[in-house]
Amino acid sequence: MRRLQRRTFITAVTTSLAATRIGGHAYAAAPPPAGGAAAHGKGYEVVARFWGAIPTGVTVSRRGRTFVNFPRWGDDVPFTVAELRGGRPVAYPDAEVNREDASDPAGHFQSVQSVVVDPADRLWILDTGRPLSVPSSYGGPKLVAVDLRTDRIIRKILFPPEVVLPGSFPNDVRFDLRRGAEGMAFITDSDAPNGIIVVDLATGRSWRRLANHPSVLPDKKFLPVIEGEPLMVRPPDGEPAYYEVGSDGIAIGADGERLYYCPLSGRRLHSVSVDALADPDASDAEVARTVEDLGYQPMADGLESDDKGRVYGGALEHNAIWRRNPDGTYDTLAHGPDLVWADTLCVASDRHLYATVNQLNRHGDFHEGRDLRRRPYLLVRLPIDAGPVRLR
Numbered sequence: 519m520r521r522l523q524r525r526t527f528i529t530a531v532t533t534s535l536a537a538t539r540i541g542g543h544a545y546a547a548a549p550p551p552a553g554g555a556a557a558h559g560k561g562y563e564v565v566a567r568f569w570g571a572i573p574t575g576v577t578v579s580r581r582g583r584t585f586v587n588f589p590r591w592g593d594d595v596p597f598t599v600a601e602l603r604g605g606r607p608v609a610y611p612d613a614e615v616n617r618e619d620a621s622d623p624a625g626h627f628q629s630v631q632s633v634v635v636d637p638a639d640r641l642w643i644l645d646t647g648r649p650l651s652v653p654s655s656y657g658g659p660k661l662v663a664v665d666l667r668t669d670r671i672i673r674k675i676l677f678p679p680e681v682v683l684p685g686s687f688p689n690d691v692r693f694d695l696r697r698g699a700e701g702m703a704f705i706t707d708s709d710a711p712n713g714i715i716v717v718d719l720a721t722g723r724s725w726r727r728l729a730n731h732p733s734v735l736p737d738k739k740f741l742p743v744i745e746g747e748p749l750m751v752r753p754p755d756g757e758p759a760y761y762e763v764g765s766d767g768i769a770i771g772a773d774g775e776r777l778y779y780c781p782l783s784g785r786r787l788h789s790v791s792v793d794a795l796a797d798p799d800a801s802d803a804e805v806a807r808t809v810e811d812l813g814y815q816p817m818a819d820g821l822e823s824d825d826k827g828r829v830y831g832g833a834l835e836h837n838a839i840w841r842r843n844p845d846g847t848y849d850t851l852a853h854g855p856d857l858v859w860a861d862t863l864c865v866a867s868d869r870h871l872y873a874t875v876n877q878l879n880r881h882g883d884f885h886e887g888r889d890l891r892r893r894p895y896l897l898v899r900l901p902i903d904a905g906p907v908r909l910r
Contacts, residue, residue, distance in 0.1 A: 561852035562839070565872065566605050567894035571595045572881075573874045575632040575690075576897060578866035579666055580639050585610060586874065586897065590618060590629040590649035598630040599643055602897075611669045623647055624657030624676055632862065636693040636701075637910035641666055644691050644705065653684035661691070661703060661717060675722045677715070682724075685709055690820060690862070692770040692777070694909040695719075697796050701910075704768065704777055704795060712736075712764030714779065716795050727795050727805045734765035736783035742817050742835050744879045745858065754887040761884070767821030769829050774909045778812075778821055778829055787815040787829070787842070816840055816848070819878075822863035822871065824904035830871055832860025839863075839873060839900065852900050860898075865906040870899040 565584070571593035573586050584602040588595050597616035600607030609616045619626040632644040640663050647658020659682040663673035682688060687709035695701030699720035707713050713729040728734050739760050742749050751759040763782040770777055776789040791808035794800050816838075818831030829842040830851075838853035839860055851871070859878040865871055874897055880890035 560854040562854070562857070562873075562898045562900040564896055565899050566602055566607075566897040568607070568897070569893050572876045572878070572891070573861075573895055573897070574876065575630070575634070575644075575862045576872050576874050577633045577635045577641070577864050578868070578872060579635045579641070580867050581666075582866075582868065583666065584872075584897075585633045585635070585641060587630040587633045587643070589631050589646070592650060598627045598645075599633060611664050611671065615671070618649060622657075623655060624660065624674070627662075628654075628658045631688065632690045634691050634693070634864075635666075636663075637695050637908040639666055640664065640672070642691060642693070642703070644688055646688055647682075648687065651687075654682065654686070655684070659686065659688055661705075673719075675717060675719075675724070677724055681715060681726055682707070683711070686711075688715060689766050690768045692768050693719075694770060694774045694792060694796075696774065696909050697792075702796050704770065704792070706734075706765040706768045706779055708763050708766045708782065710764070712781070714765065714768075714777070714790070714795060716798075718798070723798070725798055727800075727802065728765075728790065728809070729802065731802075731806055731809065733786075733788040733790075733809050733811070734779065734781065736762035736764045736781045737785075738762065740783040742783075744835055745837075749879055749884060751883055752886050753883075767818050767831060769821040769823035770907055770909065771823060772825050772827045772907050774907075776810075778823065780815060780818060780821060780831075782817075782819055785814055785817050787812040813846065815842065819860065820862040820873075822865055823907050824865045824902065825907055826904045828904065830863050830865070832857070832863070832873060834859055834879070839871070841902075851902070852898075856896065857898070865902065865904065866899075867905060869902060869905055871902050872897065872899045 571588040575587040587599050597609035601610040628647045629649040631646045643662040645660045647654035659677045661675040665672045686707050689706045689708040691705045701719045703717040705715040711729045712734040714727045717724045766782040767780045778789045789810050794805040794808045816833035822830045827844045837857040841849045861874045863873050876895045877891045882889040
């Protein structure tokens, strides 16, 4: 999941690329993850179709309630958080809190990027505070908890400006409720300065770690090939720019010892010690010494993990969804022509992996202002032999 409207332009790329035939065009591209029994069939089913705004996040409660969110990136977004009821999104927890209100940023959802049900079955809502990617102000960026038994907001954590800067983009969040008095949250910041944000849920205190560490930065001049075309920001007037987005996908290990993360603009997976991140007195250098480079992974947006120690992601360059096994090998679990930009992933109690599919690469930002998206966007799921990570 990432923000659009990035406008740091560079001169056009004219370098000739090594030829790899994809979609009828000759471009350089990364290899897909390894195959397997599911690699030659779709392997997924469509749960819901969205005919309005672009969705990013998805999460499923223990009782099977499904929640999604729609960031305010320029589409008509009457509500930025929704519950699916009868296959249709309905404002959640109510329409009023979903009303964009710049005069009361703390009291309303401005532009929600992620929704996650924690191990205690509470819904947490991550608000960037940045509709249309404008710089945020205090009260906009926040982490909000909803009690799913009463459907009422029970906690609101506002991020101070030294933790979430005006140009920060809080992207996705994972939880370990065993730590501290009430647990901790870990959030990727996908805009400069990239890093990981840690939140003590008992006190609301938050801090940044790995700020601008190489593992959270995008690869410079990263040029993926999606649907046969190099992905670049291409404005109607001006030169193309590389799409360089840092720490984005995030997942926590089944034992809670390691946090996995990746930049969107790159093909490498890293992990870091959760003990180090959770220590408010640890220095950046001490945290950095616990970082491990886990090698190649397919270009992915969101990440997810299961209770068997495996990590999942979408192979954006191959319209696929992959799984990384504990031994470092990869399997392709699903693929198909309509899996265009698998964004957020969620492992649910029904032992399925859910994913939003939102065609982000077809957005007008990448096509001289021409919007090539073709609704509906999708929510899909596929069976896996595992359940969610519950650190409680």
